[in-house]
Amino acid sequence: MIKLEHISKTFTQKKIRVEALKDINLEINDGEIFGIIGFSGAGKSTLVRCINLLERPTEGRVIIGDTELTSLEDRKLRKIRQRIGMIFQHFNLMPSRTVFENIDLPLKRTGMEKKDRIRKIESLLEMVDLSDRRDAYPSQLSGGQKQRVAIARALACDPEVLLCDEATSALDPQTTEQIITLLKELNKKLKLTIVVITHQMSVVKDLCDRAAVMENGSLVECGCVYDLFADPKAPLTKRFLDTASNIKSFMDILHQKGSLADINDGTNIWSLTYTGESTGEDLMTQICEIYKVRVNILYANIDYIKGAPLGRLAVHISGEFSKIEDAVAYIRDKGVKVEILK
Numbered sequence: 001m002i003k004l005e006h007i008s009k010t011f012t013q014k015k016i017r018v019e020a021l022k023d024i025n026l027e028i029n030d031g032e033i034f035g036i037i038g039f040s041g042a043g044k045s046t047l048v049r050c051i052n053l054l055e056r057p058t059e060g061r062v063i064i065g066d067t068e069l070t071s072l073e074d075r076k077l078r079k080i081r082q083r084i085g086m087i088f089q090h091f092n093l094m095p096s097r098t099v100f101e102n103i104d105l106p107l108k109r110t111g112m113e114k115k116d117r118i119r120k121i122e123s124l125l126e127m128v129d130l131s132d133r134r135d136a137y138p139s140q141l142s143g144g145q146k147q148r149v150a151i152a153r154a155l156a157c158d159p160e161v162l163l164c165d166e167a168t169s170a171l172d173p174q175t176t177e178q179i180i181t182l183l184k185e186l187n188k189k190l191k192l193t194i195v196v197i198t199h200q201m202s203v204v205k206d207l208c209d210r211a212a213v214m215e216n217g218s219l220v221e222c223g224c225v226y227d228l229f230a231d232p233k234a235p236l237t238k239r240f241l242d243t244a245s246n247i248k249s250f251m252d253i254l255h256q257k258g259s260l261a262d263i264n265d266g267t268n269i270w271s272l273t274y275t276g277e278s279t280g281e282d283l284m285t286q287i288c289e290i291y292k293v294r295v296n297i298l299y300a301n302i303d304y305i306k307g308a309p310l311g312r313l314a315v316h317i318s319g320e321f322s323k324i325e326d327a328v329a330y331i332r333d334k335g336v337k338v339e340i341l342k
């Protein structure tokens with residue numbers, strides 16, 4: 001388990017103090033894929049760099065397994081860092097070295113014999129499906145292939161933890177999907193704990209088990225990814241998820257005069273969030289039949305979060321007021337989260 005206890009980090013540059021992290025407490029379980037999300041400048045990279053002490057926290061303790069990293073002297077810390085691999089947005093490969101040589105770099109430092117290193121590199125290349133590119137230089141590879149090399153290099157010393165700092169941000173959606181699939185495979189096969197910083201919601205939805213949301217150096221919310229999407233508690237989480245989905249465009253027109261959502265008959269526009277079994281029900285048809293109300297669907301979306309459906313509707317319900325109330329109660333009873341949008 002990775003344990004961050006009361007982590008704070010303050011940078012001082014030209015007498016200006018930036019509190020990048022403020023009293024962060026977080027536990028990441030072994031074998032888990034954990035996401036860290038938040039707007040730019042929230043402190044995500046600093047937090048992840050504190051896990052392997054690339055950045056030393058100003059205060060607090062970093063514990064991995066039963067070792068407190070923050071109390072180790074440099075030599076021991078270098079050794080234990082081998083248990084933590086890291087990959088980056090821009091891959092950080094050595095341009096003058098081949099794929100094979102790039103992966104060999106961390107292995108050489110361990111003092112491993114050449115024949116063992118060759119065997120190890122060959123198995124890593126196979127794992128990331130790049131056996132045929134072992135003698136290529138980074139400039140001869142696509143972005144996705146470069147990230148595969150970086151992953152192989154990060155895994156060379158058999159780490160327990162892989163830190164990914166915006167590892168798919170420079171890749172197109174299809175290549176991102178391939179890297180997500182590879183990371184999932186590695187997580188399963190090697191029981192690797194993976195910590196992912198990302199602003200790509202597809203990465204959070206498809207890859208992560210749990211995620212933490214950061215704002216101004218603090219953790220504002222942490223939980224299972226499905227719950228974060230289905231029922232965000234903190235206003236920032238809500239805002240962040242809305243920004244990343246196309247409901248944002250709908251919300252933008254909600255208060256515009258003359259738009260579909262410009263309704264002034266005293267009735268409401270409702271947001272309905274369907275989770276679990278409720279996603280399969282034809283509830284709108286049911287309330288029309290039972291309560292004789294009319295439903296106008298203004299927005300509809302269905303997301304799949306690690307394969308589980310999550311539906312969102314924005315609807316205008318018209319009819320007798322008391323019937324509308326009964327219809328809304330009926331939908332709520334079926335496990336749908338109902339909120340007034342307007």
Ligand SMILES: Nc1ncnc2c1ncn2[C@@H]1O[C@H](COP(=O)(O)OP(=O)(O)OP(=O)(O)O)[C@@H](O)[C@H]1O
Pocket residue numbers: 011012013018019020038039040041042043044045046047
């Ligand atoms: N080495 C540094 N020196 C001074 N300030 C820094 C340093 N590194 C980060 N900061 C500041 O700390 C804050 C958090 O930065 P950080 O890079 O961790 O945010 P982030 O959430 O990862 O942002 P982004 O998504 O844009 O990468 C920012 O205000 C940043 O300017």
